[in-house]
Amino acid sequence: MNLLLLAAAWGVLMMFLSVSGISRATIRTIAQVGMGLLFLSTVAELQGIVFYDLNAPAMLGVDRYALVMLSVLSGCGLLYFLLSAKDMADVGSDYSEYFALIFFIFCGFVLVLSFTSLLMLFLGIEIVTIPLYILTGADKRNLKSNEASLKYFLLGAFSTGIMLMGIALVYGARGSFSTLELVGASGIPTQLLLGGLFLIFFSLAFKVSVAPFHFWTPDVYDGAPTVFTSFMATLVKVAAFAGFLRLFDHGFGSLKSSWQIWAGILAVLTLIIGNMTAVYQQSVKRMLAYSSIAQAGFMMLGVYGLGDAAKEGMILYGASYSLATIGMFAVLTRMQDQTVEGFNGLAKQQPWISALLAVFLLSLAGIPLTAGFLAKFYMLQAALPATYGMAVVIVAVIMAAVSVYYYFRVLQAIYFREPSEGVSFPAFAPGFVRILTVIALLIILLGLQPGWLLRYLYF
Amino acid sequence: MIALLLVLIPLIGGGLTLFLPRPALARPVALTIALISLIAVLLGLCQFTQAAHWSYDEEWIQPIGARFSLKGDVLAKWMSLLSSIGAVLSILGGWNTDRKLPARFYGLLLWMQAGMSIVFLASDAFLFYFGWELALIPAYFLSSIWGGEKRIAVTIKFFIYTFVGSVLMLIGLIYLQQLTPDGSFQWQAFRNLELTESKQIWLFWLFFLAFAIKVPLFPFHTWQPDAYEQAPTPVTLLLSGVMVKMGVVAMIRWLLPILGIGAFIWSDVVICLAVVGILYASLIAIRQDDLKRLIAYSSIAHMGLTVAALFSLTGFTNNSNVVLHYHHIGFQGVMLQLFSHGVNIMGMWLLADRIESRFGTRKLSELGGLARTAPTFTIFFVIIALANIALPLTNAFPGEFLQFNAIFHAQSPYRIVFLLLSGMGVILSAIYTLNMIRRIFYGETNAATENGLRLTTAETLALSIVVVLVLVFGIYPQAALNFTNDFSWEYLKSIDITRFLAK
Numbered sequence: 001m002n003l004l005l006l007a008a009a010w011g012v013l014m015m016f017l018s019v020s021g022i023s024r025a026t027i028r029t030i031a032q033v034g035m036g037l038l039f040l041s042t043v044a045e046l047q048g049i050v051f052y053d054l055n056a057p058a059m060l061g062v063d064r065y066a067l068v069m070l071s072v073l074s075g076c077g078l079l080y081f082l083l084s085a086k087d088m089a090d091v092g093s094d095y096s097e098y099f100a101l102i103f104f105i106f107c108g109f110v111l112v113l114s115f116t117s118l119l120m121l122f123l124g125i126e127i128v129t130i131p132l133y134i135l136t137g138a139d140k141r142n143l144k145s146n147e148a149s150l151k152y153f154l155l156g157a158f159s160t161g162i163m164l165m166g167i168a169l170v171y172g173a174r175g176s177f178s179t180l181e182l183v184g185a186s187g188i189p190t191q192l193l194l195g196g197l198f199l200i201f202f203s204l205a206f207k208v209s210v211a212p213f214h215f216w217t218p219d220v221y222d223g224a225p226t227v228f229t230s231f232m233a234t235l236v237k238v239a240a241f242a243g244f245l246r247l248f249d250h251g252f253g254s255l256k257s258s259w260q261i262w263a264g265i266l267a268v269l270t271l272i273i274g275n276m277t278a279v280y281q282q283s284v285k286r287m288l289a290y291s292s293i294a295q296a297g298f299m300m301l302g303v304y305g306l307g308d309a310a311k312e313g314m315i316l317y318g319a320s321y322s323l324a325t326i327g328m329f330a331v332l333t334r335m336q337d338q339t340v341e342g343f344n345g346l347a348k349q350q351p352w353i354s355a356l357l358a359v360f361l362l363s364l365a366g367i368p369l370t371a372g373f374l375a376k377f378y379m380l381q382a383a384l385p386a387t388y389g390m391a392v393v394i395v396a397v398i399m400a401a402v403s404v405y406y407y408f409r410v411l412q413a414i415y416f417r418e419p420s421e422g423v424s425f426p427a428f429a430p431g432f433v434r435i436l437t438v439i440a441l442l443i444i445l446l447g448l449q450p451g452w453l454l455r456y457l458y459f
Numbered sequence: 460m461i462a463l464l465l466v467l468i469p470l471i472g473g474g475l476t477l478f479l480p481r482p483a484l485a486r487p488v489a490l491t492i493a494l495i496s497l498i499a500v501l502l503g504l505c506q507f508t509q510a511a512h513w514s515y516d517e518e519w520i521q522p523i524g525a526r527f528s529l530k531g532d533v534l535a536k537w538m539s540l541l542s543s544i545g546a547v548l549s550i551l552g553g554w555n556t557d558r559k560l561p562a563r564f565y566g567l568l569l570w571m572q573a574g575m576s577i578v579f580l581a582s583d584a585f586l587f588y589f590g591w592e593l594a595l596i597p598a599y600f601l602s603s604i605w606g607g608e609k610r611i612a613v614t615i616k617f618f619i620y621t622f623v624g625s626v627l628m629l630i631g632l633i634y635l636q637q638l639t640p641d642g643s644f645q646w647q648a649f650r651n652l653e654l655t656e657s658k659q660i661w662l663f664w665l666f667f668l669a670f671a672i673k674v675p676l677f678p679f680h681t682w683q684p685d686a687y688e689q690a691p692t693p694v695t696l697l698l699s700g701v702m703v704k705m706g707v708v709a710m711i712r713w714l715l716p717i718l719g720i721g722a723f724i725w726s727d728v729v730i731c732l733a734v735v736g737i738l739y740a741s742l743i744a745i746r747q748d749d750l751k752r753l754i755a756y757s758s759i760a761h762m763g764l765t766v767a768a769l770f771s772l773t774g775f776t777n778n779s780n781v782v783l784h785y786h787h788i789g790f791q792g793v794m795l796q797l798f799s800h801g802v803n804i805m806g807m808w809l810l811a812d813r814i815e816s817r818f819g820t821r822k823l824s825e826l827g828g829l830a831r832t833a834p835t836f837t838i839f840f841v842i843i844a845l846a847n848i849a850l851p852l853t854n855a856f857p858g859e860f861l862q863f864n865a866i867f868h869a870q871s872p873y874r875i876v877f878l879l880l881s882g883m884g885v886i887l888s889a890i891y892t893l894n895m896i897r898r899i900f901y902g903e904t905n906a907a908t909e910n911g912l913r914l915t916t917a918e919t920l921a922l923s924i925v926v927v928l929v930l931v932f933g934i935y936p937q938a939a940l941n942f943t944n945d946f947s948w949e950y951l952k953s954i955d956i957t958r959f960l961a962k
Contacts, residue, residue: 312522368592374520381523381633390630397626404619416603416611451521 001062002041003070004110005052010034011103018096028085031099035081038106039074046071046456058178059117065311066113068456069242072315073109073235076322077102080235082435083330084227091138091225098138101131102231109235112243117177118167118200121243125163125207128239129156132232136224148223155216159206166199179251189255197252201259204247208240210300211270214293218277221289229285230329233292238318241299245314249306256306263304264392267383270297271399278406282339284332287406288325291364294403295321298379301396305382305389312454313378319453320371320446324360327439331357334426340409345419352437353428354414359440363447365407366400371446376400461503462529462580463515465539468496469546469573477566486554489565493546496572500543504536514582524642525585529577533946537794538579538701538708541801545701546572548924549693552809554917556816558605558691567597571697578705584632584644587713591625591669594702602690610689617686620679624669631665635717649717653959656720663721666714667729673706674762676729677736687755692812695751699758700805704797707765711793711950715773719956723773727871730770734880736763741887745894750814750821753895754807757847760884761800761855767881768862769793771869775957782868783951788940789865790947795939796858799846799932803855806843806925810836813918814899818907823895828904832911837900839914839922844896846929848889854932857940859885 014034017027041051046067054060088098104127111124133156137149167177173193174181183189189197206213221229252259274294281287299317302310331353335342347354363372380396383389446453472492479485503513513531531539549568558564574597577590595618602614632644639648654662672679683703687695715722722729740759747753772786813836815821830837846853849860866878914922932939 362596367596368589369596373592374523377523377629377633380630381637384630384633385637390634393630394627397630398623400626401619401623404622405615408615408618412603412611412615415600449520454522 001054001060001110001114002045002051003038003074004054004107006034006038006041007103007106007110010038011100011107014096014100014103018094018100024089024095027096027099031085031096032078032081034099034103035074035078039071039078042067042071042074057116059120060111060114061116062114064457065246065315066242068315068453069113069239069318070109071456072319072322072453073239074106076235076319076326077106079323079435079439080231080326083326083432084230084333087227087330087333091227092140094138098135101135105131105236109239112239113246115243115246116179118170118179119177121247122160122163122167124243125240126160128236129160129207132228132236135228135231136220138228139225142223144223145225148220151223152216152220155206159203159213162199162206163203166196166201166203169193169196169199172196179247182251183254189258194255194258197255197259198262200247201262204240204244205266208237208244208296208299209293210266210296211273211293212266214270214273214296217293218286218289221292222283222286226285226329226333229289230326230333233288233329234322234325237292237296238299238322241296241302242314242318245303245306245310248303249310253306260304260386261388263300264383264386264388267297267300267304268392268395270294270300271396275399275402275406279402281406284335284340284343284410285338287340287410288328288332291403291406292325294399295364297399298376298396301379301383301392304392305379305384305386307382309378310382312457313375313382315454315457316371316378316446316450317375320363320375320443323439323443324363324372327356327360327436328364330432330436331428334428336426337423340413341420342423343410343413344417344423346414346425348419349425350428352433356433356436356440357414358411359443361407361411363443365404369444369447371443371450374447374450460512460515461499461507462513462531462535464499465496465503465543465576465580466529466573468492468499469569469576472496473566473569473573475566476562476569479562482561485561485565486550489569490547490550492569493543493550493572497543497547500536500539503531504540519583520585523585524636525644526583527586528583528645529580529586530582530646531580533943534708534711534794535579537798537943538704539576541704541798542572542575542579542701544924544928545697545801545805548700548805548809548921549696551917551921552696552812553691553693555915556692560604564601564605567601568693568697571597571601571694571702575697575701575705579708582646584636584646584649584713586644587709588625588629588632591628591705591709594705595621595625598690598694598698598702601694602686605691605694607689609685613682613685613689617682620682621669621672624672624679627665628669631662634662634665646712649713650953652717654718654720656724656959659718659721660724663714663718663725666718667710667725670706670709670714671732673709674703674766675706675759676763676766677732677739677759680736680740680759683759684752684755687758688749688751692808696805696808699755699808700801703758703762704801707762707769707793707797710766710769715769715954716950719773719954720959722770722954723870723956726770726773726869727873730767730866730869730871730873730877733763733767733770734877736760737767737881737884738887741884741891744891745887747891748822748824750811750823750895750899753823753891754804754811757888757891758800758804760888761796761804761847764859764862764881764884765793765796765800767877768796768865771865771871771874771877772951773954773956774870775955782870785864785868786951787947788861789868790950791940791943792858792861792865794943794947795932795936796855796862798939799854799858799929802925802928803843803846806839806922806929807847809918809921809925810840810843813912813914817912820907823898825905826899826908827902828900829908829912830900832904832908833913835919836912836914839926840900841896842926842929843922844892846933848892849885852930852933854929854936856933857936
């Protein structure tokens with residue numbers, strides 16, 4: 001649990017830095033160093049080097065799945081800071097508070113990934129989402145940002161209430177918050193337990209924006225400052241999914257005959273709604289918002305399928321989807337015209353950036369040679385043996401083909417169309433391009449050899 | 460070793476070409492790489508013929524049980540030969556056309572070849588899928604960047620169409636993999652599965668759709684004429700000459716031996732589609748005024764015949780020796796025709812491209828009288844066009860003849876109907892091909908065709924290769940038949956469905 005302590009400490013440090021009066025560049029460097037430390041300390045813990053251990057097995061228990069996921073999250077977080085930390089300065093004046101909030105969110109990630117008690121899950125989810133409400137509304141003068149923040153807060157608070165209600169019902173049925181004791185020895189659930197289960201299920205579905213609980217997503221993602229959208233749509237969503245999978249695999253796994261079909265239905269709905277709506281978007285940011293719903297549908301297949309393939313798949317999916325989306329958003333923030341047409345003819349002026357974007361888009365669409373393909377592959381593998389798995393999986397791949405259409409529209413704009421009159425592309429700093437290149441290389445590396453990451457699950 | 464080289468040469472060569480500092484070097488470098496891989500195939504066919512030379516096996520993605528294993532059986536060798544000839548022809552044929560960004564163009568072209576090599580050689584289903592897509596991505600970029608006017612819309616249609624097919628196939632692959640005892644993707648492991656009839660019936664379609672879209676078989680063909688028309692000619696040449704053969708090769712290797720009962724049960728439906736495709740495409744070809752579209756439709760008709768012949772082989776083999784014998788030569792016909800049709804259609808594209816680049820039009824109605832003004836070109840054209848009709852002494856004749864044998868001996872109650880209707884395809888192909896010759900080469904010359912047409916050295920070379928292959932396999936098809944003889948017997952044993960029923 002190296003990360004928990006370090007993230008909390010760094011968050012506090014960042015908060016105090018805001019009154020210290022040091023320059024933004026220094027603040028940025030300190031934040032980046034902090035995130036690097038988070039990453040290193042998690043990797044160290046994977047290797048068995050533990051600086052700080054919280055001995056509370058009834059509350060938190062770190063396993064390898066949690067650790068690998070946390071390394072992926074903090075690794076992506078590091079890349080995200082390196083790429084986008086500068087852009088946060090454009091959002092508002094509270095520069096170092098933004099970093100502090102993000103570090104606190106990482107504390108929440110630890111709880112969401114290693115809870116052994118429902119209370120810790122609840123705490124984790126709240127620690128993640130409350131800073132997000134603030135970050136969403138960080139652009140204080142922008143009405144859209146305000147609206148998004150309020151909408152997110154109201155709906156989020158509502159779904160949190162539902163989750164608490166569910167936890168209470170489960171407690172009533174079982175007399176315990178422990179995830180190990182959620183299901184009795186008989187394996188036959190009471191009505192009370194099932195009621196609680198479904199309330200938790202639906203509220204988690206809200207947090208990961210699975211249809212039909214997704215309506216907040218496009219507005220919030222669109223309204224929030226783009227740098228924070230990038231963070232929300234990737235790391236937060238992946239962490240929430242990882243917690244979702246953890247609860248329903250370890251906790252409610254033996255009851256899957258009662259809820260699995262619903263996970264399948266939600267997955268199918270999400271895939272269809274997300275992809276079909278993404279097709280009609282003109283703005284790339286909104287397209288990415290809907291595509292993040294669509295990708296959530298694929299991750300939902302992991303919750304639907306369960307098992308080792310789902311865990312491995314969730315890690316790979318988290319890594320590939322976060323990497324590609326962070327890269328896309330980082331470039332998008334710098335574009336003048338953020339519609340698809342805004343990318344017209346980019347390849348003529350910025351061939352290298354275009355090639356990197358192509359890697360990201362191909363990975364999001366799930367084309368072989370990229371990590372996105374293998375991630376989808378794992379999810380399909382996990383979902384296929386489940387009840388009605390074949391039907392769900394067929395819908396999933398057909399929707400993957402639909403997603404090719406809208407991802408490739410950006411690709412077409414970049415490569416095959418002529419630049420529009422009077423639009424100039426921003427110059428990208430060499431350091432920025434280097435980080436993007438690292439991301440693209442990681443995507444290709446994971447696409448060729450996922451064992452490189454996944455073997456940490458077992459050794 | 461040879462098998463690995465066939466993948467690595469175009470892959471690494473393509474990468475090198477892509478980043479060449481001087482664009483002017485792209486063409487010669489690409490041609491050299493294509494020639495090197497052709498030499499590698501020829502060496503593999505003549506010198507290093509043992510199985511060890513043609514196989515390669517390495518651990519790859521361990522967690523999902525995928526291995527990087529290549530194995531060159533006769534089919535793979537045969538198709539590798541076609542694909543390396545195709546690469547040479549495609550680069551030679553485009554030699555005199557100046558393109559923007561030539562380094563990118565030829566680099567992607569070589570990568571496309573690398574993907575196709577993987578498809579032909581892979582004995583691991585995951586690797587096969589990888590190659591299947593790897594061939595598609597460069598084709599997508601090639602057609603979209605360098606293609607004709609409507610290229611963007613047409614190629615995305617082409618891409619999504621084939622992508623839908625291939626992801627469905629992916630589900631089938633995962634399904635089969637999960638049934639294997641050790642979770643492997645190896646061909647042999649799939650083959651050892653004893654799938655029940657009820658499973659095979661629906662599993663068949665997951666695979667078949669992907670392959671049928673690629674071939675393309677009626678009614679999944681609608682991407683094809685547009686894609687061929689809009690793609691730049693070197694790409695069209697590889698698409699129609701080699702890439703669509705991937706569909707048939709995949710049926711031969713991954714469908715019939717593994718899902719034998721499924722293939723047998725659906726064979727009437729498939730042959731029906733193929734025959735409808737033959738007639739439908741031929742009739743459309745007769746009405747075409749656009750040379751490229753005419754060739755595209757004729758390709759649908761020819762590939763339809765090959766698929767019909769292939770599916771005529773399904774079922775039992777041990778009911779009569781006579782039938783077995785005809786199935787044997789029928790399968791040899793399929794193999795021969797895969798190669799011959801590839802060569803012929805590549806020749807046709809070279810000719811069509813020359814006409815378009817010289818006269819700026821592909822419309823038959825705007826051409827005429829070329830026989831007088833461009834006699835050399837006419838000779839080339841007529842020989843290759845006659846091969847397209849499958850006239851005796853051209854390479855397509857033995858192939859088609861043997862295929863009709865297979866259809867006649869199919870285990871279907873409708874075999875005579877199938878034979879008669881698909882035989883009509885030959886007559887129709889004579890109509891549209893001869894009509895095309897008449898409209899291009901005879902009649903009055905007009906202002907454009909008055910000045911004739913001169914072939915450059917590279918084009919003459921490319922066309923000569925095609926004509927030599929047409930004549931060699933037309934006059935002495937035994938060379939190819941000897942090559943495929945043992946394989947054909949072995950193959951027929953492997954698709955016999957008795958093993959499923961013996962339980």
